[in-house]
Amino acid sequence: MEARWDAEASAELERDIAEATRFEQAAVGLVDRLRAQIGAMVTVALPGERLVEMRLDAVGEDWIAGSEGHQGIVVPLQAVQSVEGLPRRAAHEHSRVRRRMGLSMVLRGMARDRAVVEIRGAEGGVLVHGLLVNVGRDHCEVARTIAGEVPRLRRAQGVRTVPFAAMTEIRAEAHPPS
Secondary structure (H helix, E strand, O other): HHHHHHHHHHHHHHHHHHHHHHHHHOOOOOHHHHOOOOOOEEEEEEOOOOEEEEEEEEEEOOOOEEEOOOEEEEEEEEEEEEEEEEOOOOOOOOHHHHOOOHHHHHHHHHHOOOOOOEEEEOOOOEEEEEEEEOOOOOOOEEOOOOOOOOOOHHOOOOOOEHHHHHEEEEEEEEOOOO
């Protein structure tokens, strides 16, 4: 009788542990799983059946950033369709400021550094290539330049405004100072 009671108690404990584990997993967000892979390679599926193999360098509230080869890349989380290479563990961001860093803050930093960007849309097409000049709350402005030339605002072929909602990836290239 005592052995049966011990077996039932053990089974109940296992059910409680399994339930607690499921509850804990349900509270984990994708950004926390991504943070656990900072410094490692992941494969990100984007609209238009595009795959980006990137070394993950940073994770924000609504974006991920890293590098693919020698090119920096920022991907809005809204564009991510799936990710391969994530561990089961998670890493929480304890800094309230870093946790709330949105896409606009990242793009403002790129604009400050006079980054030449290529912004792609849903099917992988290039929406605009040029010098990132201004960033608003939900959009950015890019002075269209000719690829391969030193970017200069005065030689721009117009300014294009792109809403964040239209972006699936922002690629940055290195350029000499102008």
